[in-house]
Amino acid sequence: MTLQMITLGCSRNLVDSEHLLYHFQKSGYRVIHNEYHPPTDILIINTCGFILDAKQESVDTILQYLEEKKKGNLGKLFVMGCLSERYKRELPKELPGVDGFFGVNEMPRILRAAGIVYPDPDPVSRLVSPPGHHAYLKVSEGCDRSCAFCAIPGIRGRQVSVQVEQLVRETAFLAGRGVRELILIAQDLTAYGTDLYGKRALPVLLEELSKQKGIEWIRLHYAYPTGFPLEVIGLMASGQKICKYLDIPIQHISDRVLSAMGRGYGRKNLEALLERFRLEIPDVSLRTTVMVGYPEETDDAFRELMDFLAAFRFDRLGVFPYSHEENTGAGRRYRDVISEKVKSERAGEVMKLQQEISLQLNIEKIGKVYRVLIDREEPPYYFGRTEYDSPEVDNEVIVQSDRKLDPGNFYDVRITGAEEFDLYGTVVS
Secondary structure: OOEEEEEOOOHHHHHHHHHHHHHHOOOOOOEOOOOOOEEEEEEEEEEOOOOHHHHHHHHHHHHHHHHHHHHEEEEEEEEEEEEHHHHHOHHHHHOOOOOEEEEOOOOHHHHOOOOOOOOOOOOOOOOOOOOEEEEEEEEEEOOOOOOOOOOOHHHHOEEOOOOOHHHHHHHHHHOOOOOOEEEEEOHHHOOOOOOHHHOHHHHHHHHHOOOOOOOOOOEEEEOOOOOOOOHHHHHHHHHOEEEEEEEEOOOOOOHHHHHHOOOOOHHHHHHHHHHHHHHOOOOOOEEHHHEEEOOOOOHHHHHHHHHHHHHHOOOOOEEEEEEOOOOHHHHEEEEOOHHHHHHHHHHHHHHHHHHHHHHHHHHEEEEEEEEEEEEEEEEEEEEEEOOOOOOOOOOOOEEOOOOOOOOOOOEEEEEEEEEEEEEEOOOOO
16 A cells, blocks of 8 residues: 655644654555655645645645546545645535545544554654654644734644653654754744743753754754743853754834734844844854735835844845735734735845845855755765754755765865855865
């Protein structure tokens, strides 16, 4: 029996897929992930339902494989994930050819639908996706925040943190399978543990994970600015396994826009936290995301954002045009008054600025030596990353070497050239 899975959306979805694939493989299925090789007995699509573009991609993918099913190329088609959770009543009516819709956190139901019965599916074991030397660790599910633009709490529910002991066991499992880099993810990493332990437990978790043999880098994604546990700064500055890297989405800088978004902080508090990171860890790499075209974003508010980005110079940055979503605070409170053309223009302006900043910062790295984790080989080059870059979204280091380099291993690399989003280097040891 063959099980094929297509995973859309974020890294949290990827973790869900890896757990599910493990249990299919354990039961004897031949499993294939993010490739389609007909015929197959079961195909599962793990969907995203966050914003309009992601929802459309999910629907288009379902329609694509419904056509494959009509051709006789697959037996059963299951759909899981955020889109199924968000539209659990509508989808079965609109897409009757699908054999089963499953929301989030419904792995036992999916296994039963495939004829696999486990009394208690193992919450730790996973089938790690290629390249295999880095993996995401989901430390909590859901979110207690009330950001007006965000549909996630309505889809994933309130925050449910995973116990430290279970995360340590999962990390040991991953390290035993060759994972060297651990990327912590959550909808709100800052609040990890508040529901379990009555306090922000991220520092405790990091100390425990740092003890695990085999793990060399621990990277932090999706930290919320309010209430960030400052002890983490000390752990990061200590030069141990915690990468000097933080993904901290700010969304905006205008007090008016931040208030309308329901973010719970203002410009003054945000700047104080960011400056503290830069002061205590001078070489920290800060990644953020911003949103443009929110209904309360006037021309002046957008210019304020641009001026701040130009002055602060984030190391890494992504930008999203506002998506007007039903059943969100913003969807109920506002009309989508800013045109798609203006949103697109503003997003383009932000990225043009960031491209210039990134080039300047990369040029400053020429001549310096960095520890690089090699991700893959594409002859005649090797592609890797420093601790200041996360996979898929940040810079790569394009490496030349006269000797064979092994993906998953670390090497000292001298930077010899720079472009906007790539570095070039040669191995020195």
